[in-house]
Amino acid sequence: MTASPTPPTSRSRRSAGDRRAQLVQIGLELLPTTPIQELTIDAVARRAGISRSLLFHYFATKREYYTAVTRAAADLMWAHLQPRPGTPADEQVAGMLDRYVGWVETYRESHLAFVRGAGGGDPWVADVYAETRQRLVEVALSTLGLPDDALRRQLVLAWFAFAEDLVGSWADEPTLSRPELLALLREILDRLVRSGH
Amino acid sequence: MTASPTPPTSRSRRSAGDRRAQLVQIGLELLPTTPIQELTIDAVARRAGISRSLLFHYFATKREYYTAVTRAAADLMWAHLQPRPGTPADEQVAGMLDRYVGWVETYRESHLAFVRGAGGGDPWVADVYAETRQRLVEVALSTLGLPDDALRRQLVLAWFAFAEDLVGSWADEPTLSRPELLALLREILDRLVRSGH
DNA sequence: TAGCTTGTTGAGCGTTGCTCAGCAAGCCGG
DNA sequence: CCGGCTTGCTGAGCAACGCTCAACAAGCTA
Numbered sequence: 114m115t116a117s118p119t120p121p122t123s124r125s126r127r128s129a130g131d132r133r134a135q136l137v138q139i140g141l142e143l144l145p146t147t148p149i150q151e152l153t154i155d156a157v158a159r160r161a162g163i164s165r166s167l168l169f170h171y172f173a174t175k176r177e178y179y180t181a182v183t184r185a186a187a188d189l190m191w192a193h194l195q196p197r198p199g200t201p202a203d204e205q206v207a208g209m210l211d212r213y214v215g216w217v218e219t220y221r222e223s224h225l226a227f228v229r230g231a232g233g234g235d236p237w238v239a240d241v242y243a244e245t246r247q248r249l250v251e252v253a254l255s256t257l258g259l260p261d262d263a264l265r266r267q268l269v270l271a272w273f274a275f276a277e278d279l280v281g282s283w284a285d286e287p288t289l290s291r292p293e294l295l296a297l298l299r300e301i302l303d304r305l306v307r308s309g310h
Numbered sequence: 311m312t313a314s315p316t317p318p319t320s321r322s323r324r325s326a327g328d329r330r331a332q333l334v335q336i337g338l339e340l341l342p343t344t345p346i347q348e349l350t351i352d353a354v355a356r357r358a359g360i361s362r363s364l365l366f367h368y369f370a371t372k373r374e375y376y377t378a379v380t381r382a383a384a385d386l387m388w389a390h391l392q393p394r395p396g397t398p399a400d401e402q403v404a405g406m407l408d409r410y411v412g413w414v415e416t417y418r419e420s421h422l423a424f425v426r427g428a429g430g431g432d433p434w435v436a437d438v439y440a441e442t443r444q445r446l447v448e449v450a451l452s453t454l455g456l457p458d459d460a461l462r463r464q465l466v467l468a469w470f471a472f473a474e475d476l477v478g479s480w481a482d483e484p485t486l487s488r489p490e491l492l493a494l495l496r497e498i499l500d501r502l503v504r505s506g507h
Numbered sequence: 508t509a510g511c512t513t514g515t516t517g518a519g520c521g522t523t524g525c526t527c528a529g530c531a532a533g534c535c536g537g
Numbered sequence: 538c539c540g541g542c543t544t545g546c547t548g549a550g551c552a553a554c555g556c557t558c559a560a561c562a563a564g565c566t567a
Binding site: 236263268274276288305 | 432473
């Protein structure tokens, strides 16, 4: 039919890589303001200036799109937290902790939306963050020079839940000085990870 | 169409209270098997042997229904955890901790679905569990005879995140004996709640 | 120019949350 | 038995969303 005879669609035609990157970028921008489950494909497409159909051309399913966005967010954090080689192990852990708190301070809303989005709702999306946490635990343990057994792994993962929650509420209401917070987190982590309970 | 488990007559007509209770009950049964966001009103209605419309007669919105279900779940746990009066304060806390671990052991799937469902997705639903945690923190602190300041509150809340995560993974893979787990949780809680950081 | 590749679109289908006008089950006073 | 009232309950239907499909069009090459 085409009752609307080709509106002035001098819309740009992008390369596949560009388009994908643009869509993921839009997801990263929208993630903090919108709970991941409420974010509609339509909104993303409109924001990108394209039709819904095109988004499905790049991401077969909504889930696939969201996992891509989540993975991008996880990679950003991962890159930021990487330990700086060449310094003493103790300092490396302290640095990671420091950068982690800094990360949450800076991207407070988006980080929590990310963590919570990962925790609830979709298991596929949750896996992406679980995987990132696993990697963090591995790095933490190996940096500390401690064996990576099942118990320690559980404890450090639980410590992450502790740290996420505490840093989140601390960012809202700083009841501790920043160094005190860091020291407390470090102390609990040490307590958990050193043997003998 | 009314192939419902209740075949008293062609169509059973229930009192408003009965129907509400039945619907909430169905929600409690479905919560463990189905992520709260994926649970459709249609499924609940079909399971109750009623039309979708009727559910919207009792709960104006899907969110309202889910918060009612979540609140019911929270109340169950709350009742189970209540400290037994008349015993020493120390024992009361130990008892609560013990019952909490027992609760997660028993209702593992539904509890985690509940907590995660509360954590992610819908903020309204999240509030219900946040409220329950607040009440638990109050009881814990007052039982321990400790002041209820902002810092302690944050720390105990974060400890809950720690405990939920740890008990959850521990139930999957018991790397510690049960008494060891309880002692560890208790020790960390004590460490956090006693002053001086 | 034709022809090929590929980024892009609109029309449309099934499901789901939600609305609304109205039916029907039970109970009353005549 | 009959009207009339209350109220639990339903089916048709709308809007939004995820997702599909056939086809168009922009850019390249021969």
